[in-house]
Amino acid sequence: MSATNIVWHTATVQKKERQQSNQHKSCILWFTGLSGSGKSTLANEVEKKLFELGAKTYTLDGDNVRHGLNQDLGFTDEDRVENIRRIAEVSKLFVDAGVIVLTAFISPFKQDRQVARDLVESSEFIEIYVKCSLEECERRDPKGLYEKARRGEIPHFTGISSPYEEPLNPELVIENDQLSVQQAVEQIIEYLKKEQLI
Ligand SMILES: Nc1ncnc2c1ncn2[C@@H]1O[C@H](COP(=O)(O)OS(=O)(=O)O)[C@@H](OP(=O)(O)O)[C@H]1O
Numbered sequence: 001m002s003a004t005n006i007v008w009h010t011a012t013v014q015k016k017e018r019q020q021s022n023q024h025k026s027c028i029l030w031f032t033g034l035s036g037s038g039k040s041t042l043a044n045e046v047e048k049k050l051f052e053l054g055a056k057t058y059t060l061d062g063d064n065v066r067h068g069l070n071q072d073l074g075f076t077d078e079d080r081v082e083n084i085r086r087i088a089e090v091s092k093l094f095v096d097a098g099v100i101v102l103t104a105f106i107s108p109f110k111q112d113r114q115v116a117r118d119l120v121e122s123s124e125f126i127e128i129y130v131k132c133s134l135e136e137c138e139r140r141d142p143k144g145l146y147e148k149a150r151r152g153e154i155p156h157f158t159g160i161s162s163p164y165e166e167p168l169n170p171e172l173v174i175e176n177d178q179l180s181v182q183q184a185v186e187q188i189i190e191y192l193k194k195e196q197l198i
């Protein structure tokens with residue numbers, strides 16, 4: 001449904017001014033990967049580093065989104081599409097607010113990640129594929145979810161009974177079953193410096 005009788009209000013303080021005041025560009029660091037691949041760990045560690053450097057940051061992940069804004073959504077394909085659509089729109093608002101927003105969601109479908117990418121300028125979307133084999137994710141299984149999924153107790157479980165579509169052209173691939181957390185974080189920070197985002 002499109003918005004009718006709604007008039008866009010141009011903000012008095014613009015994104016550019018917020019970025020100047022913050023002394024860095026704003027962008028989305030979009031972490032994607034299987035459950036247990038390390039998205040939350042890396043997003044939180046990268047945020048900590050950026051925060052220590054004085055950047056304005058915020059991390060969106062399941063704890064603050066699936067328990068709040070998206071508590072009405074489950075894990076059918078349709079619900080995942082809507083989950084990611086809302087997260088993408090919220091992320092865009094953070095970019096407009098001059099913030100570096102880090103998102104840590106499986107976001108299994110290529111099409112939905114593309115929708116998120118298309119909402120902002122091309123330089124503002126950094127897709128980070130947290131690559132980790134299904135075997136290693138299952139071995140880690142910190143929440144015991146893979147074990148349950150294998151027993152058939154969780155329907156539509158990503159990697160088991162629901163697909164994960166690998167990114168074809170992400171800005172960064174982190175081999176997170178071969179690197180330590182510290183090495184992975186360094187790789188991401190190096191990329192951000194190279195791209196002059198920080
Ligand atoms: N069916 C099913 N499939 C995958 N994951 C499941 C499922 N049910 C619950 N969980 C838990 O929910 C977390 C994934 O939520 P996301 O919002 O990231 O998923 S998605 O992007 O909408 O696909 C995921 O968290 P992470 O392990 O942090 O990825 C799981 O803990």
Ligand SMILES: Nc1ncnc2c1ncn2[C@@H]1O[C@H](COP(=O)(O)OP(=O)(O)O)[C@@H](O)[C@H]1O
Pocket residue numbers: 033034035036037038039040041042104140142176177179180181184
């Ligand atoms: N590079 C790494 N090497 C070893 N273990 C890791 C690495 N990155 C994350 N982990 C561990 O893997 C598990 C899953 O990480 P988590 O960040 O919760 O994944 P996700 O958010 O993708 O589900 C955690 O126990 C975490 O400590």
